Amino acid sequence: MSVEGTVGTAPAGLPNQRTARPPADGPVLLDAQGPRGPYRTNNRQDVTDVTGTVVAEMSLVPTLFADRAMKALHAARPLPAAERAAALARAAELFRTGTLGGLTVARYQELVSRVSGLPIRVVEQATTTCAERVAASYRSVQQARPAGAVADADDPLVRSAQAVWTRRGEVLAVHVPGNHPGTHGFWPEALAVGYRVAVRPSSREPFTAHRLVLALREAGFGADRVMLLPCSHETADSLVREADLAYGGDEVIRRYADDPRVLSLRPGRSKILLTAGVEWRDHLDMIVDSAVRHAGSGCVNVTGVLVEGDPAPLAGAIAERLAALPSLPPHDERACLPVQHAKSARALEKFVLDRAEGARAWLGGSGFADELGDGSAVLRPVVHQLDSALAPQLGAEVPFPCVWVAPWSRDDDIEPFQDTLVLTVVTAGDRDADLVEALLDEPTVSNLHIGSHATHWHRPGLPHDGYLGEFLMRSKTVVRR
Structure with a gap:
């Protein structure tokens, strides 16, 4: 049974609330942060x-x-x-609680929610998560260091010849996307190993980059070690060229995808596999949580759910759960779905519906952009059933809960799981040991969760898409007499 026709509805006792807070007086002025401190220009970009x-x-x-x-x-x-290490710990606490650039943490969170469309609760959680990652940066980056290398050439072991973990360069250019504040939790690891960092903030959501750079400067890194350089695409190219290494996920970085000096963040395409003999009802909470945590905006949110057997019952159950989520503006404490400007939401709606041609729609097949009447629209969940585990729709990556459910068979082998950031595989027992081993050995599966673990699960110190330190550092033999 399809659950179409539920757009804009809310569970009983939880009415939609669409009364937006009035805007604060005047726009916030976000200054660049250069080598001599704040820098305000006449050439400014509006953030809406x-x-x-x-x-x-x-x-x-x-x-x-x-x-x-x-x-x-x-x-x-x-x-x-x-x-x-001490400065990173101080910066994390300032980021989490301090007033920076005239913005309290509550005002910062409000602005991030308003411009990104992420629910305010998601932004509040992301503030804590980002601070935890920054605080753990020095310890986390050391996890990438080879066991045979020491961190410092002054280590006494170097006197008898030793591998030393050293930087591949001195300056890193960071171009982090603005889809979620949590994306800023990783690049401070570069500061932890001694890089100086230039950050180009996203024009969509620049507040997190701005706040984090201010926190790092106040904590002790100084104006000549970390900078915020908002700029045009042309100038952004210059940042990449002038840096030793570059890291990020916007269109500027993607133009350098084949450059070994550039690490490009790739789409998640995260997936869940349930093999034969698994009772999917026991794992429905995990599957739904994988789809809706972070409002479905992250690369770690599940994109494809594959089932060894008939996928229809599971697709229907996922759709029923997601249909009950309310359409609310992002500032509402009960909001759990992302919001975009109505024009952008309609464009995304067309993209997804065009891509879904030929699939069975369980939810959202007739549209999912639910306009709130103030120029914005909630991106409501979408669930489609596919005929094949090799269907191209499983590679779709969109910033809201959009789930493609497909059948999987042993004949498909592991090809459907290639190029996956996070794969959760729930098996019925030892007979799937060879399958799990093959998935572990597959180089394009970045993270493997064995058992009923949500795709978004993570903790500081574990790799996200490999360790950033693997890109920033190298080992060299040093002999000192």
Whole structure:
């Protein structure tokens, strides 16, 4: 049974609330943070919320300023290791609780929710998660260090010849996407190992990058070790060229996908596999949680659910659960779905519906952009059933709960799971040991969860898409007499 026709509904006793808070007086001014401190330009970019209201103006630095800033980063020396670790811990606490750039943490969270469309509860949780990752950066990055290498050339072991873990460069350019504040929790690991960092914030959600850079500066890294350089695409290219390494996920970074100096964040395409003999009802909570945690906006949210057997009963159950979620503006404490400007939501709706042609729609097949009447629209969940585990729709990556359910057979082998960030595989017993081993050995499966573990599960110190330290560092033999 399909559950179409549920767009805009809410569970009994939980009515939709669509009364937005009035905007604060005047836009927030987001200054660039250069080698001599804050830098405000006449060339500014408007930052709008999901209703189209301008909530901030972000200063854009010219190429000449950016080039000078990069030279200053190259000229600076890293803090000593112990000071780096202490500064990261201080920065995490400032980010989580402090007033930075005139914004309290509550005001920062409100602005992030308004411009990203993420529910306010998701932003509050992301603030804590990001702070935890920053605080653990020094310890976490050491997890990537080979067991045979020491962290410092002054280690006494070097006197008898030893591998030393050293930087591949000195300056990292960061271009992090604005889909979720949590994406900023990883790049401070570069500061932990002594890099100086230039951050180009997302124009969609620049507040997290701005707040984190201010926190790091106040904590002790200083203006010549971490900078915020909002800029045009042309100047962003210059940042990549002038840096030793670059990291991120926006369109600028993707143009350098074949450059070994550039680490490009890739789509998640996270999946769940239930093999024969598994009672899917026992794992329905985990599957739904994998779809809706973080409002379905992250690369770790499940995209494809594959079942060894008939996928229809599970598809119907997932759709029934997701249909009950309410359409609410992002500032509502009960909101759990993302919101976009109505025009963007309609464009995304067309993209998904076009891609779903030929699939069986259990939810959202006639549309999922639920307009709130203020210029914004909730992206309601979508569930489609596919005929094959090799269907191209399983590679779709969209920033809301969108689940493709498909049958899987032993004849399909592990091909459907290639190029997957997180794969949760729930098996019925030892007979699937060879399958699990094959998935563990598959190089394009970045993370494997064996058993009923949500795809979004993570903790500091574990790799996300490999360790960032694997990209930042290398080992070299050092002999010292």
